[in-house]
Amino acid sequence: MIVAVAAGKGGVGKSTTALNLAATCDGVVVDADLGMANLPGERGPDLHDVLADRADPVEAIDETGPVDVLPCGRSLAGARAADPRRLTDALAAVERAYDPVVVDCPAGLSADAGMPLLAADACVLVTTPDAVALPDVLRTRALARELDAGVAAAALNRAGPDPPVERVRRALGAPVVTVPDSERVAGAQASGVPVRAVAPDAAATAAYRELAAELPESPR
């Protein structure tokens, strides 16, 4: 199963959600933010190389960290050489070796953001409860529908004391899981590890379990 983690706006916690979701499901996370990658990556082939047909997608997966990652390069030349049209085949190849495949999508509504949704069986939308992020995630939801990526759930990040769960659920038409703002989550992400590795009893760890439970059953 391929799950796209998407949001219209940047900085709402897509990469954090993707990394933690992959960790919870024991899957692989693919950093598909071709222009501004931010998941950890060691030296070696990356998604830019895969999409430029210079590396095999499965061989580019880094299994040395706490979560298996197909990282993405950070160079402008690499981003320009990468052909996003190869992403669907690359993700299909990864899916044959790993399950599930969690894809960290870029922000915005360009082809780079649309391609993971095209490849995905389902998507998880990510937003924060503010007036900028919510309209943007509605646009991403419309794109996901056009590209047949059903919305499995939404992560409402940095939820304050009274998060608008019901309003977001009605707007997105999907179950909403709130993830509290937490220094542990931010600290773990900064170190490139999922929060459950440093705080297995944290509320955020439970939230990501709840989010993973909303994913459709894998056909395997």
Added chain:
Amino acid sequence: MLSVESTVRETEPAWLVSVRVENDADAALAVDLRAATPVMPPRRRGVPEAGWSDRTVTVRVPAGGRRGVGFATEEQPPDPPVEVVDRTAADGPERAFDDPDADAVVRTLGSGAPPRDAVPVDPETPPSGDQIGTDDAAAATGGDPVDWEWAEDPTPTAPDGDETAAEDGAEAVPPDLPQPVAAWFEAVERRCDRVERVHPAAPLSTATAALAATGGRDALVAEAERLSAEARRLRAVARRAEALAERAEAATLPRSALEALS
């Protein structure tokens, strides 16, 4: 009643074909037109427009309406340049992602790749397809896999390149040639080298080495075909450069008129 009119205009280095399809019927039609010659379809954001598949394009024509379609071809097309091969009723509204695929996503949403000018130029890297040529894959991405192979091939550059230049008169090229143009010339020279190594008079070992280096017979044939296209581009550029040079030389500043203005 369906009517198809077409016009052909010769330009350099291709023929441009314009087709107008009119539908007098009471229902919308999806009309399949097949071109008689190999087609370079119109592109949006680097990928062929919706409806194109090889030489065939599907055009939706509303009831009592008309639609136009155009394409380029490198061969002189016969008269008529297209024929109607199928027509069916076209039900439902047109959608951006009627049958979503990777090309449709790029065509509709646009690639998020950084612009060419934002990427630092590597002197070893030949220009990408959308800088000068019309290579299919490179047009959307700026990355031609074959070009990348050349960029990683260190052998044909410094010493060999100098010798080649001395032999074929390339020393006439000014040393301050713009980098993308110089890189393009070098890329074509390398391609020529590879194809020329398989000359009948060449030693068998040279020919087999060239075959292996290029990736086999089919790859070498494809490279030779690309070389033909490059030759047409080079001649077109040469003609334009000649005309521009004449214009530049003729564009002298009338000093007396300038002094009268100041």
